[in-house]
Amino acid sequence: MKKRVISAIVALIIVVPLLILGGYWFYIGACVIGVIGFNEFLLVREKEKKLPLIVKCLSMAAFILLMMSSISNSYIFKIDYRSLSLVMLCCLLPLLFYPDRKEFDADDAFYLLGGVFFLGTAFNFLITIRNMSLDYLVYIMLVTFMTDTFAHFFGTKLGRIKLCPKISPNKTVEGALGGTFFGTFIGVIYFITFVKTDANLLSVCLISLFLSVMAQFGDLFFSSVKRKYGVKDYGNIMPGHGGVLDRVDSLLFAILAFTFAITFF
Numbered sequence: 001m002k003k004r005v006i007s008a009i010v011a012l013i014i015v016v017p018l019l020i021l022g023g024y025w026f027y028i029g030a031c032v033i034g035v036i037g038f039n040e041f042l043l044v045r046e047k048e049k050k051l052p053l054i055v056k057c058l059s060m061a062a063f064i065l066l067m068m069s070s071i072s073n074s075y076i077f078k079i080d081y082r083s084l085s086l087v088m089l090c091c092l093l094p095l096l097f098y099p100d101r102k103e104f105d106a107d108d109a110f111y112l113l114g115g116v117f118f119l120g121t122a123f124n125f126l127i128t129i130r131n132m133s134l135d136y137l138v139y140i141m142l143v144t145f146m147t148d149t150f151a152h153f154f155g156t157k158l159g160r161i162k163l164c165p166k167i168s169p170n171k172t173v174e175g176a177l178g179g180t181f182f183g184t185f186i187g188v189i190y191f192i193t194f195v196k197t198d199a200n201l202l203s204v205c206l207i208s209l210f211l212s213v214m215a216q217f218g219d220l221f222f223s224s225v226k227r228k229y230g231v232k233d234y235g236n237i238m239p240g241h242g243g244v245l246d247r248v249d250s251l252l253f254a255i256l257a258f259t260f261a262i263t264f265f
Contacts, residue, residue, distance in 0.1 A: 007238040011247075019134065026130055031064065034123040036243040038063045041115045041236040045108070047229045052104055055094045059112040066120030070128055076235040077128055077259055079121065087116050110149065122252040125259050135195040136258070143187035143208055144215045144254045151179025151216065168223040176216055183212035207261045211254045218253025222246075 018029035042056055069083040091113040098104035130137045155175025163171040187208035192199055222245060226234065235243020 007241050011238060011241075019130070019137065022134065024132055024185055027068070027127060030123060030127050030130075031068065033244055034067050034119065035060070035064065036235070036237060037123075037248065038119050040243045040245050041119060042230055044225065044229045044234060047110055047231055049108070051108060051112075052094070052098065054224060055098075055104055055108070055112070058090040058094065059116055059222075062087040063116045063120045067123040067127070070124055077125060079124060087120070088113065091116060105150065112234075117250070122255050125255050126252075129255065129258065133195070136262075139191050140191050140211060140254050140258050141188060141193055141251065142182050143211045146186045146249045147179040147183030147212045147215050149174040149179075150182040150217070154178025164220055167220055167227060173218070179216065180209065180212045183215070184208040186210065207258075210261055211257050214257035215250035215254040218250045221253065222249035 005188030010107070010215040018026050024248040035236070038060060042051065042059070045051060047264050065083050066079065066087050070078050071078050083221055095106065095109050129140065151171070152175065154177070155170065156173045158174045159172030162169065162178050163173050168185075184205065185208075186202050188201075189205050191208065192201065196204075222234075226232070237243050238247060241247055
C-alpha cells in the first residue's frame with residue numbers, strides 16, 4: 001500500500017505541472033508516456049514471440065508519427081491521410097521481407113497495425129483535447145478516475161456478482177454500477193460548475209454516463225489482452241500500479257468516447 005501511495009504522489013508531481021503548462025511541455029510529456037505505453041504493448045506480444053528489432057523500430061516510428069501528426073492543427077481533431085498511409089506501410093510491408101513466418105507473420109503485422117492505430121489515435125486526441133481546453137481534459141480524467149475509484153470501492157465492499165470472470169475475475173456488477181453512478185455524478189457536477197455552466201443538463205448526464213461506461217470497457221479490453229498473453233501488468237514503471245497502460249487503459253477509451261460525443265455539447 002505504501003508503495004502504491006508513493007508511486008501515485010510521484011506521478012501527480014510529474015503529470016499535474018505538464019497538464020497546467022500545456023503547449024510543448026505537454027507534447028513532450030505525452031510523447032514520452034505514449035512511447036513507454038506503446039513499448040509495453042510490444043513487450044506483451046513478445047511474451048509469446050520475439051519480434052524483429054527493425055519491425056519494432058518501424059512500428060514505434062509509425063506510432064510517434066500518428067500521435068504527433070496533428071500538432072500543426074492542434075485545435076481540431078484531424079489525422080493527416082499521409083500519416084495514415086505511412087503507418088500502414090510501416091506495419092505491413094515488413095511481411096514481404098520475412099519469408100520465415102516464425103520470425104514475423106500476418107498476425108504480428110496486424111497486432112502492430114492495430115496497436116499503432118488505436119494507441120496513436122488515442123494519444124493524438126489526448127493532445128488535441130488539452131489544446132482545446134484544460135477543463136475538458138480534467139473533466140474526462142475526473143469521470144474516468146472516479147469511475148475506477150468507486151468501482152474498486154464498491155466491488156471490494158459489496159461485490160458479489162462477477163462481471164466478466166473470464167477476463168477480469170475481481171470485477172463485479174456491484175462495483176461497475178457504483179463506479180458508473182459516482183463517475184457520472186461527479187463528472188456532471190464538475191462540467192456544469194467549471195466547464196460550461198449553460199450546458200444542457202440531460203446532454204451532460206448522458207455523455208458523462210457514456211464516458212464512464214466506455215472507461216470500464218477500456219479497462220476490460222486491456223485486461224483481456226493481458227490475459228491472452230499471460231501477464232499480470234503491462235510494466236513496472238509505477239511500483240504497485242504496474243505500467244503506463246495499466247494506468248491509462250480506461251482513460252484512452254474515455255478520450256475516444258469524448259471525441260465522438262463532443263459534437264453533442
